[in-house]
Amino acid sequence: MDAVIDNIDVILRGFGATLLVTLLALVLAVVLGTATACFRVSPLKPLSAVGTAYVGMVRNTPLTVIFFMVVFGTPEVGLNASFTAFAVVALGVYTGPFIGEVLRSGIQGLHTGQGEAARSLGMSFGQSLRYVILPQAARDVVAPLGNVCIATLKNSSVAMAFGVFEATAAGYTLANANATAVIQILAAVAVGYLCLTSLAAVAIETVEHRVRIVR
Amino acid sequence: MSTLLYDEPGPVTRARLRSWSVVALLVIGLAVGLVCWRLWGQGQFEEDLWAPFLDEPALRTGLVGGLVGTLQAAAMAMALALVVGFAVAVARLSPSRVVQAAGATFVWFFRGPPLLILILFFFLAFPMAFDIDITPFWALVLGLMLYNGAVLAEVIRAGVLALPRGQEEAAVALGMRRGTTLRYVLLPQAVRNMLPAVISQMVILVKDTSLGFVVSYGELLRYGNTAIQVLDNPIQMYLVVALIFIAINMSLSRVAHALEKNPVASGLRRRRTVAESR
Amino acid sequence: MPTLVELRQVNKYFGEHHVLKDVSLTVDTGQVIVVVGPSGSGKSTLCRTINRLEAIDSGEILVEGTPLPTEGAALARLRSNVGMVFQSFNLFPQYTARENVALAPVKVKGVKPSVARERATDLLNRVGLAEHADKLPARLSGGQQQRVAIARALAMEPKVMLFDEPTSALDPEMINEVLDVMKDLVAQGMTMVVVTHEMGFARSAADRVVFMDDGRIAEACDPEDFFTAPRTERARDFLSRILPH
Ligand SMILES: Nc1ncnc2c1ncn2[C@@H]1O[C@H](COP(=O)(O)OP(=O)(O)OP(=O)(O)O)[C@@H](O)[C@H]1O
């Protein structure tokens, strides 16, 4: 236990980096995901094909492979950045399609009749989207989006292998340095993650409950 | 046909869609062209970066070896995770509060933290705290087992809970005991219902085996890492590795899809359901 | 009375499937047309072509003498003049009954929100739902939801109302409350095209009964003639199956 208490600042600093990488990656992922969702529901075949290809490829590729591509591939074409920036890009690119699919199924999961009713009243495409479809889809995606956020928090641990000193890296380093307290240290880090994911789950549940509409 | 978002296009819309499609194609082409131009400018299309994949037998043997390592770890982890998941699901469905709580805690605890923490736990804690030697293979597999066991427990439980209540009532009415009900009536149907979800989880598991590189387990990605030290072609290598993963996972997804869609299978399912509920 | 809606030689395919075959039909202002026929005969499709929820492959549809617009703002404007009531209500679940009714007038016609709300209240009153105005659709029964849907369509002050089996999704005890609202509309002279299996309504409210069979209008006549002396074998067959003996 002493090893944990003595090094609590290192662990907390690690979680700070974890949160930073997670949040920045999520920002990038939301941008990419929104674009992907728009592409995939677009009536333009080339765009929906690009969206489908991006989703199909990235979702079937391990996050670690994407990390390697970003961290060792981009310098090959003369692009360099910090480890943290690389981690954010890799995690964001990986998470984008998951967010895109959540958004897309939030829209396409609605009953066709909703769109038909809106159009039958004389609404344009934009109006039916804005007043009828998106308000419903937005409520439906809260829980699945929350799950993607939690998964991203956990996935950010892969960044430990790519020079980012986040929580898992902190645990790994401390464990190696304190052979007698390996279990306590790794357990402390695990509990840290559990706190964050459980907290996020409660927050999502609360929001979801508040915005839910009964049909 | 009209859809949620769009009307059936009229002539003007159709013409407009056609011209915008051309514009989109041009923009996409331009983007791809720019990327290629950049790659080319940086010498990424040079032959010696690509040729080894075709004419270097050692590289191919190595990649195949890595692939075998990936598949071995994935298969072992999946088998163990199914056993664990099944046991935990049964615990969660048990009438005893205590056993239920134990199952729920297991799921919460092993699904919460990152998989990597579990792998590192086996990798570091076993030799350092318990003085048990553990190979990278087992550190990876045991980590995968616990994490995916927790996830699959939920999949299996949901599959059982999704069964129509009537099935259970019918079984109870026939005088079956709880265990018998679970075993002969609920589980066989649940297994068929949750197969697609199980296969999706398998895709995730296959991807997660690549975390093995952290504990130096000899799988596909790690082989790629070693090979680029000699070949110095990270972009090409990771592209090939990614394509192999994509190929494996897409085939798995296709199987799941076929199982979901196959009218013969689902017809069979209905018929068997009737037979089993008797 | 002037012709309000006219279909000329309309043909419609779903892929290979020929669903509307040379359908011609005129609906005069103030007329109530009831469309009946066996399942799959193309009744819904016919109804939905009139506001172009289904596009047609050949033929012509005229509303007030002008061809049905195929897209864009013109189509939206046309639709705001053609009310549609669906079998599955399709109320917007995130809005209260009143908001459902007031939404389109405000957003599409630019009516002032306060005016639209007032009118929505009046309309809900008219369909007997004054005390439910502030409820979400999920809190209403099927019959009440369908009446809100009718009020929502009426709020656009349509020239013609299309009903696609408005009572088919309802429990028997709720059918009459919806039919009563529809009869009210008939009494006020609304032009209506109604797809329904409610033969009582057809008999009492229709100016003309259109019997569809396999994508064709097999018979179009006075309701009394249709029910007492159907001309085609198919119609006799249909009536014998659907009417209580
Ligand atoms: N979107 C569609 N795609 C393909 N076929 C369709 C589609 N909609 C309807 N059909 C087919 O067109 C035919 C006519 O359908 P329609 O819904 O108009 O029949 P209906 O007379 O309204 O029947 P019901 O009384 O069952 O509502 C049917 O054979 C139906 O299967």
Ligand SMILES: [Mg+2]
């Ligand atoms: Mg119909």
